[in-house]
Amino acid sequence: MDKLTSIDALKALRERLKKEQKADKRPTVVVCGGTGCDTFGGHALYNAFENLVEKRQLQEKVRLKKTGCQGLCERGPLVNILPSNIFYQKVKEQDATSILEETALSGGVIQKLLYTDPNTNQKVVYQQDIPFYKKQHRIVLMHNGIIDPLSINDYITVDGYASLEKALTKMTPDQVIEEITGSGLRGRGGAGFSTGTKWRFVRNAPGDKKYLICNGDEGDPGAFMDRSVLEGNPHSVIEGMLIAAYAMGAQEGFFYVRAEYPLAVANVGIAIQQTRDLGLLGKNILGSGLDFDLEIKKGAGAFVCGEETALIASIEGKRGMPRTRPPYPAISGLWGKPTCINNVETLANIPPIIEKGAKWYSGIGTAGSKGTKIFALAGNVRNTGLVEVPMGTTIREIIFDIGGGIARKRNCKAAQIGGPSGGCIPVEYLDTPIDYESLQKVGAIMGSGGLIVMDDKTSMVGMAKYFMNFIQDESCGKCVPCRIGTRRMLEILTRICDGQGREGDVELLSELATKIKETSLCGLGQTGPNPVLSTIRYFRHEYDDLIKGKKPQQTEKPSDVSAA
Amino acid sequence: MKKEILTKEPPIDLETLEREIASFNRKLSSGDLIAILQKTQDAYGYLPRGGLEFISRETSIPLARIFGVATFYAQFSFIPKGKYTIRVCTGTACHVRGAGQVVEELERNLGIKEGDTTKDLKFTLQSVACLGTCALGPIVVVGSSVKSGASCCDTPFGHKVALGDKFYGQVAPEKVEEILENYREA
Structure with missing residues (x-):
């Protein structure tokens, strides 16, 4: 493909591709190629x-x-x-013939491949009528499932890179930042800092060399939205990065992606190459004078590297340990230069905001939390998967309306939000609306969006121990409260689970937890005790029962939770 | 995290590593260290000491620093692994669906503990924090420990990269033997 050297050339390409698509009347058989579907044989089916x-x-x-x-x-x-x-599920290789003959070529519906609504026992024919999809509001995931992630043309056909075009021709960098600030977009990695404000800091930081990093180190166990966006629509993130680079004056960007996501690494690599070949990365992009290029850095398995200063250390080839802030990366980041670090989902939100405007975006969501958020719905729920909902949706709506309720006719006990930094929300609080502040009030955090549903067989002390085990294992060891404190907490939790708990252990846990939160160097230690604190807050009786030697309420051992 | 380090190790063929380093096509800097270590691990299945010494000479990065970085990240191992590495996801979603019992069953079946390698050097058993396929937990992933050209396979999108890992979803303990069967013969 020839390099595009002007904005008009990109427009002309898009027009041509759209015309071609319009002229193509063939029905399309779309097979999901995500890691999940491939686990069930999606590749063989294709x-x-x-x-x-x-x-x-x-x-x-x-x-x-x-x-x-x-x-x-x-x-x-x-x-x-x-x-x-027409939407088919649990499709096997041997179904390919009938799908081609009966549906693709003749328009018929194959009953046995349809989705059955578990609540009504009704078969559903079209994707948009399935409750799982009906209640979602897809902005970031809009084109996942429609476009081929390995085809830049597919992305351009759905108005891809049109927002970049708009930013370069109709907006100054300052206007771009104002638009993003005005949209109310907050960082989707978990902390929820205003994206526009962060960009402003980097733009105003002195220095002519600036870096932009896409944080794809989705280490939160239970979260996989970033993987799906990187795998399914890598160009939307690249476009977001190009707009960010234009706004901030960054010349170089990095994709920091976990090595555990080989498909994401592969698809992003191909997308970068295509973008470069088309002249949308490199020097003087589309003749606009913008210089920007991208490189992938693979993580090597360290949860703490999701923390921005640890991530920077890792890109520099060092042990991924955080450092004290200030100076913030916006002033002194990668190789000591001003650096902006944005999460994958945050960046994928940029093109639609530029396209439709801050007003449109800020019209979605709640007063303090705008737009949509993707949740990875997993655990003991019927419909596991990825859901994108407007901020302000309640947890109950996600679990019961979209997720179809609890699996195996059990009852919901709690929802864990925010991974090892978050908390367990008991069933009484499931009507909490999802926004940054409300979640904090009930002792959880937005985090990156892992939402794990637990049924009534789940031991909450067991869950607290599980998360503490994770945190103490992933603690980098740099600061004492986190290194030693999490270890001591794990020891106490272990003895409680083993029936060796002592009077006063819960108080000791709370005290340790509070001290670790107050004195740790980085977010890992500052939030790591949250699961313990939230389970003590809502499920104190389970701790007491175990300590008093009473049989736990659940039939299973607290250590092994429920079997699938 | 504690890491075992071999005191004596089998001789290795440095040519492979030389080729990997040459494939960067530029003078290596300290920022490339993790990428080199990843390539080394893919090539040998572990980080041989001789290889690390070679990297140190080639890049002028002190050996102590290389060890410092390599011991920090979970991905790196200093002892040879079995032909296949079995990774069991013990992330939260897999955990609440019973990943613990899957690990126990694998330990029982293979006669080793998590983190160890079978005596016949066929399997290494590892538990990992999260593989991002939470919707289908418990997840077990089996793949060659050495990811050289020979073990390349198609990804779901058909491009050739050194993946070679097979994902198994919704694994119940009684499914473990069935999965292992696929690799025992080969």
Whole structure:
């Protein structure tokens, strides 16, 4: 493909691609290629379709496409027929023939592959009618499941890079920052800092060399939205980074992606190469004078590297240990230069905000938390997967309306939000609206958006021990409260779980937790005791019962929780 | 995190490492250290001491610093692994769906503890914090410990990269034997 050297050339390319697509009347068989569906054989299924189309010479009559994660992982592999939007789930290789013949070519519906609503026992034909999708508001995930992540043309056809175009031609860098500030977008990595304000700091920081880092070190166990965005729509993140670079004056960017996400690393690498080949990365992008290029850095398995100063140390090739702030990375970050670090989901929100405006975006959500948030719904819930909802949606709506309720006819006991830095919210508080402040009030945090549902067989002390085990294992060891304090907390939790708890252990845990929170160097230690504090707050009786030698309420041992 | 280090190790072929370093196509800087270590681990299945000494000579990064970095990250190992590495996700979502019992069953079946390698050097068993496939927990991932060209396989998107890892979803303890069967013969 020839390099595009002007904005008009990009516009012309988009027009041509759109025309081509409009002229193409073939029905499309879309197979979900996300890691989840592939686990159930999505790749083999796609190959089966490909072989069939080739064998029967159907290339003129039907189009095949593999997309990123479509969200409803639990029911994978998923197949969607466009334009009708007939939706099939749990599709097997041997179903390929009938899907091609009966649905793609004849428009019929195959009953046995349809989704059955577990609450009404009704079969649902179209994707948009499934409760799981119906209640979502997809902004970031809008094109996941529609476009082929390995085709830059597919992205351009759905108005991809049009926001970059708009920013470069119609907006000054200051206007871009104002727009983002005005939208109310807050960092989706967990802390919820205003994205526009962060950009302003970096723009105003002295120095001509500035860096931009996309934080894809999604280490929170239970969160996988960033993986799905990187796998399923990497160009949306690249476009967000290009706009950010223009706004802040950054010349170089890094994708820091976990090594545990090989598919994300691969897809981002291909997307970067395509963008560069098309002239959207490099020197003088589209003749606008903007210079920006990107590189991938793979993480090596350290949870603490999601913390921004630790992440910077890791990119510099050092042990990923955090350092005290200030100076903040906006002033002195990577190699001592002003650096902006944004989360994957934050960056993927940028193109739609630039396209539709701050007013539109700030119209979604609550007073303090704007826009949508993606949650990774997992645990003991019927429909696990990725859901994107407007801020202000209640936890109950997510678990029961979208998630279809609790699996295996059990009852909901708690929802864990925010991973090892978050808290367990008991069933009485499930009507809490999801926004940064409300979650904090009930002892959890937004975090990166892991939402794990626990049924009534789950031991909450066991969960607290589980998270503390994780935190003390991932503590980098630099500061004493976190290194030693989390260890002591784990010892106490272990003895309680083993029936060796002592009078006063809960008080000791609370005291340690508070001290560790107050005195730790970075976010890991400052939030790590949260799961313990929140379980003590809401499930104190479970601690007391174990300490008094009473049999735990649940049938299973606190250590092994419930079996699948 | 405690890491075992070999005192005596089998001789290694440094040519592989030389090729990996050459593939960067530029003078290496300290910022490349983690990437080199990842390539070394992929090539040998672990970080051989001789390899680390070689990297130190090539990059002028002190050996002590290389060890400092390598011991910090969970991905790196200093002892050879089995032909296949079995990784069990013990992230929160997998945990509440019973990943603990899957680990126990694998330990029982293979006769080793988590973190160890079987005597016949066939399997290494590891538990990992989260593989990001939470919707389908418990997850077990099996792949070659050495990710050289020979073990390349297609990703779901058909591009050739050194992945070679097979994901198994919703694994119950009784499914463990079935999964292992796929690798015992090969």
